[in-house]
Amino acid sequence: MARLIVSTQQSGPIPLNAEFSCLPGELLALVGPSGSGKTTLLRAVAGLYRPQQGRVECAGQTWFDSRGKRSLSPQQRRVGMVFQDYALFPHLTALENIALALRHLPSARRRPQAEQWLETVRLKGLEHRYPSELSGGQRQRVALARALAREPQVLLLDEPFSAVDQVTRRRLQRELARLRQQISIPIVLVTHDLEEAAALADQVCVLHNGRSLQQASPDTLFRTPASPNVARLLDRHNVFEGQVVEVGGARRLRWGNDQLDVASGLDGLNINEHVAWYLPPSDIVLHRRGRPSLGDRENPIAATVDELVVLGGMTSVALRVQHGDLLRFDIATHAARRNQLTPGAAVHVSLLAGGIHLMPGHGVNSAR
Amino acid sequence: MDWSALFVSFRLAALTCAFLLPLGIFLGRWLASARFRGKGLCEALVALPLVLPPTVLGFYLLQSFGREAPVGQLWMSLTGGGLNFTFSGILLASLVANLPFAVQPIQRAFENIPHNLREAAWCSGLSPWQTLLRIELPLVWPGILSATALTFAHTLGEFGVILMVGGAIDGETRTLAIAIYDRVQAFDEQGAALMAALLLLVSFTTLGVVYGLAGRRRWGRG
Numbered sequence: 001m002a003r004l005i006v007s008t009q010q011s012g013p014i015p016l017n018a019e020f021s022c023l024p025g026e027l028l029a030l031v032g033p034s035g036s037g038k039t040t041l042l043r044a045v046a047g048l049y050r051p052q053q054g055r056v057e058c059a060g061q062t063w064f065d066s067r068g069k070r071s072l073s074p075q076q077r078r079v080g081m082v083f084q085d086y087a088l089f090p091h092l093t094a095l096e097n098i099a100l101a102l103r104h105l106p107s108a109r110r111r112p113q114a115e116q117w118l119e120t121v122r123l124k125g126l127e128h129r130y131p132s133e134l135s136g137g138q139r140q141r142v143a144l145a146r147a148l149a150r151e152p153q154v155l156l157l158d159e160p161f162s163a164v165d166q167v168t169r170r171r172l173q174r175e176l177a178r179l180r181q182q183i184s185i186p187i188v189l190v191t192h193d194l195e196e197a198a199a200l201a202d203q204v205c206v207l208h209n210g211r212s213l214q215q216a217s218p219d220t221l222f223r224t225p226a227s228p229n230v231a232r233l234l235d236r237h238n239v240f241e242g243q244v245v246e247v248g249g250a251r252r253l254r255w256g257n258d259q260l261d262v263a264s265g266l267d268g269l270n271i272n273e274h275v276a277w278y279l280p281p282s283d284i285v286l287h288r289r290g291r292p293s294l295g296d297r298e299n300p301i302a303a304t305v306d307e308l309v310v311l312g313g314m315t316s317v318a319l320r321v322q323h324g325d326l327l328r329f330d331i332a333t334h335a336a337r338r339n340q341l342t343p344g345a346a347v348h349v350s351l352l353a354g355g356i357h358l359m360p361g362h363g364v365n366s367a368r
Numbered sequence: 369m370d371w372s373a374l375f376v377s378f379r380l381a382a383l384t385c386a387f388l389l390p391l392g393i394f395l396g397r398w399l400a401s402a403r404f405r406g407k408g409l410c411e412a413l414v415a416l417p418l419v420l421p422p423t424v425l426g427f428y429l430l431q432s433f434g435r436e437a438p439v440g441q442l443w444m445s446l447t448g449g450g451l452n453f454t455f456s457g458i459l460l461a462s463l464v465a466n467l468p469f470a471v472q473p474i475q476r477a478f479e480n481i482p483h484n485l486r487e488a489a490w491c492s493g494l495s496p497w498q499t500l501l502r503i504e505l506p507l508v509w510p511g512i513l514s515a516t517a518l519t520f521a522h523t524l525g526e527f528g529v530i531l532m533v534g535g536a537i538d539g540e541t542r543t544l545a546i547a548i549y550d551r552v553q554a555f556d557e558q559g560a561a562l563m564a565a566l567l568l569l570v571s572f573t574t575l576g577v578v579y580g581l582a583g584r585r586r587w588g589r590g
Contacts, residue, residue: 075494080491085484
């Protein structure tokens with residue numbers, strides 16, 4: 001199996017207790033705030049950093065094993081790495097930069113192969129430019145071609161889109177998505193951009209203080225974060241605390257003065273237990289004024305508009321419910337106008353029972 | 369014009385460069401990348417000849433080159449001859465006196481290479497040795513050029529250390545700088561002026577050529 005499996009344990013100087021895995025052809029995004037250990041983990045895969053304890057396996061080979069005292073050098077590991085600032089060799093042309101990573105080929109084949117790679121990343125014609133004569137986006141593509149030229153067993157991308165403007169970033173992201181179809185090795189992308197991770201990755205691993213908190217598909221992660229802290233790191237609002245109660249023989253979740261229907265998860269909990277819960281903003285349904293709409297009867301809640309922030313076509317809405325918690329969601333700006341949403345206005349919303357995600361065992365402010 | 373002094377000066381400068389550059393590259397790279405206790409002390413030791421009065425450096429070298437001293441004894445057992453007042457002696461003294469001129473520009477150049485360029489080379493499959501040859505040395509080239517120029521020009525002009533260790537033996541240890549002093553002492557101002565002008569011209573040309581080369585636009589626009 002050509003998958004990448006990484007686990008590290010280390011208490012200092014950089015705490016690192018992380019585990020993740022990535023299948024061939026899959027793109028795994030390591031996300032987390034600055035200092036969460038994303039880049040260090042990537043360097044550990046490349047052999048540029050040696051954690052105190054742990055194991056790195058790739059393509060069925062053990063690259064690092066602290067118990068077996070095995071640690072392959074970066075040269076032995078066959079990794080393709082794109083550095084954050086690309087780390088192109090300034091004294092070599094684009095073509096020479098790529099040819100340098102082709103030393104596993106006989107020298108006569110290096111040049112045509114390097115030209116081939118330049119064509120793959122759509123830089124034909126720029127063979128003899130030096131890095132200083134290339135734009136940021138072009139440099140990134142040379143760096144990507146150089147990383148792939150090695151015929152690596154894993155591709156590592158360290159914030160590869162952070163040094164270019166937004167238009168270029170979008171274009172490069174599209175190119176990466178296109179290029180992925182031709183690569184059947186694990187790809188690990190370090191990013192702090194959640195939108196980028198959601199758009200590009202098949203799997204996302206959330207890191208905090210060197211600890212991996214959850215690995216899942218972006219959709220699963222954004223709908224069912226493992227803990228309030230994961231939700232917070234993913235910039236999800238709507239994390240609250242409720243209490244399990246029994247009403248007329250059925251379990252409900254008490255939230256302030258309301259008792260909410262929950263589609264699943266309540267049965268495994270004890271009566272009166274306090275539990276943290278999360279609701280994706282897409283599962284908050286605003287009731288139309290004077291007209292009943294779909295899902296009206298599901299967990300209806302009365303609230304007042306606390307804040308409206310118009311961001312172009314979308315409006316970010318914060319509603320204050322009776323007991324003081326804030327519900328946040330986005331709606332189209334024209335829908336906000338049509339519903340006459342203004343600060344202080346009284347509104348009704350439904351919290352869809354299927355979206356309520358319980359996170360037992362975690363306080364709302366827990367650090368895990 | 370003292371042609372034999374001119375020859376001694378150029379021979380000394382060329383040999384000093386030839387011996388010091390490999391050492392400068394080795395020491396410069398080591399000091400640029402190593403992290404250890406006492407690194408500051410090592411750097412101070414390398415830089416010491418910059419601030420020490422040449423006569424002081426010359427005095428200590430004279431002492432250590434003597435037949436009773438360990439360095440002198442070692443040399444004697446290796447070659448059968450002495451060091452003081454010989455060309456070998458002034459060459460050895462010149463190597464010590466020029467150490468900072470050779471090491472410091474190269475060390476600075478190595479320090480300016482971003483570490484991730486080395487890592488990118490390793491990830492591209494280059495061994496540390498290949499990384500040095502293919503990536504690092506081409507990038508520190510201006511530093512090596514500066515080190516060569518400074519060492520060459522400084523050796524041509526060195527006076528105090530050479531006089532202390534070598535005296536002024538014609539064809540052996542009398543360099544151009546010492547010959548100028550001798551001419552002035554003998555009231556031959558015309559002879560001194562000619563040699564001084566030659567030394568000025570050579571030093572200026574060396575530095576000019578080297579700085580011109582180092583300052584030339586390299587690797588495209590940037």
